[in-house]
Amino acid sequence: MSRTRLLSVGGALATAIAFGPARMGFGLFLPVFRDEFALSTSTAGLIASSAFGGFFLAVLLTVWLVVTQGPRLAVAVGCFTALLGTTLIAIAQNTAMLALGTVLAATSAGFCWSPFNDAAERGIPLGERERALSIISTGTAGGIVGAGVMAFAVAGLEHGWRTVWLLFSLAALITAAVNLYALARLPRRGGQPVDRSALGSLTARPAWPLLAIALSFGLTNGFYLSFAVDHVSQAGGLPGLATALAGPVLYIALGAGGLIGFLTADVKARIGLTALVRGIFACSLVSLLLLGWLPTHWSALLISAALQGACIMVLSAIFSFWSSYLHPTLPTVGFTATLAVFALGNIVGPALGGFAAQPLGLATTFVANAGLSLATILLFPGKPRREALGDTMD
Template identity: 75%
Template sequence: MVRTWPLAFGGALATAVAFGPARIGFGLFLPRFREQFELSTSGAGLIASGAFAGFFFALLVTAWLVVRNGPRLPVALGGFAALAGMSIVAIGQNTAMLAFGTVLAATSAGFCWSPFNNAAERGVPSAKRDRALSIISTGTAGGIVAAGALALAVAGLAHGWRTAWVIFSLAALFAAAVNLRALARLPYTQAQTSRQGWLARMAAPPTWPLLAIALSFGLTNSFYLSFAVDHVSQSGGLPGVATALSGPVLYIALGAGGVVGFFTADIKARIGLTALVRGIFGCSLLSLLLMGLWPTHWSALLVSAALQGACIMVLSAIFSFWSSRLHPALPTIGFTATLAMFAFGNICGPAVGGFAAGSLGLAGTFMANAVLSLATILLFPGHARRLALGDDTT
């Protein structure tokens, strides 16, 4: 059990790359990609949905790999998928290369996250597990801030976006190397519960609230990450700065807001799971409304991005430790089931939203997504304590 901090650091680094530049890089640089590759809104939505489909496929492969080989192999695959995919984007000369590189890079998010539930089960004391999983999940915040800061730094260069993606690729290589070491020689533990009937347990009624919030946030968050920067740019950008700088500013604020995810376990212990989930979807609602209505106002954009970042990080932590409580004998498979529902929402969100924007406009589509977050608040059950299978901190 001496591997708590190496695992937490390695996991945070892996999620920083996989859920930072590898997953949000396309949305961050979408205005540049529009110019370079003459992308339409619907075409951009299809590429974004394809990337999330790659994430979904990798999740399924990862569950199988972890059961057979443990967490080290899929995390390594994720690091090298990010390296290869982002390298292809960096040298891409046409839409096909852009789409393929984006999708390949996005698979890293499916490979790199859920294995750490298995690793934490094997290498982290139970008293420290929720905090370690929160740290691992919140690594995304650092990755998003770093990606936004780098985009800001290279914004004035003629081929700055290509430089940024080369640096992203090198970060993926470093993360893979760190985790090959951090995940070596984990203690082996034999599951105490039979894996027979695991599929039925994944879809049993106690899991429904968790799966529902994963689907809801998957739909709204994927649309936000894919089109927020584009909406700001099409609306004229932020006053006082070049339009190209609006995206980096948004993502830096988004990542900074995500720092609150480090405290998810502590907040849950104080106010309970039900209040936490309803509160975070309230943040999602406000974030979407602000982005839809006032995309070129500094205060509205910064608050919107920070709230969306908080939603990403807090819900990521909730997905991780709630699924572990529900499925203690099958931590990776249980977490994969939750992420699969999240990924399904990711796949549908940008594609449906991209086509809906043709009639509603991007502003109207952001408002429609806000309605979905409101419905989630109203429908989330008040008896989550009982549904969490004995978790007395819910």
């Protein structure tokens, strides 16, 4: 297998486990966790935000690991935090164990994503890099579908959810083995100092549009992933389907919709980045409105989930290759800056939304989040600065 293909497969597996069950599994199983651990909406929001906080801290630590040791160690740490976190959730006996496992599992996403920008810069030819990064980012879709299928298979069994989380931990172990092998083949270049003269580009004006969409989507997506299944379950589920199966159906549709992320580079080449960003936030707007207003309608739920999945995967790819373009001498540091802003939105979104939903209700809070996506569409610059996008980007 070529180095490009091996890195793409290893990266896709890493994002599948880290961003699929490890980071999003709490929202998928929240109705079960509510019953098992007597969680309130505000407590669930705090656990979700804490998990995203773990992701944020891991993103920052990953920069140091990649700069000093290269990408291999960071990815390995991410795989093993996913293993430990999912195992703790599987055996959790109280809310504290559940929260700790959820936070540890979520940190894996911070360790397992941005190092592949550095790995791609080292080991993948420039002409193949953008497509490889899109494939790596879209590995999440497979992880979400797999989590949904497993949850569907065990719904109704008394302790089936624990079995699923043990299977998640086994998948994390396998992913660690694959990536330890794949990343060992990279040219060694650890210990290189950061190009400090380029650090100013991280917050310079050309980067503002990218950071703005990262924050906006971080807020709305963090809330969606934390409370979508809970909202559907509290509304009574889907007609003709056991309430416990609504969540798995939503996640399968979420992951299936995300498969479009594989085409991100090709779509961007055809329509330009400006149209792509506006279009994907229009998808976010519709997704949030449909789930907020029509949580018990089959068509509304499936369309909402598929659109949200497309948003996740397409924006993940955009974050990856746009940050690489803006910060060519700082591939991991530049991507990390984008992910840090995205993670801040993830932290604030579920906590703020969870508290707002207490008096307002989840439906109204979903609609309020849709307003943020609308504002992003309207405010995103029609002709982003040339130095931000360049002829090759738009």
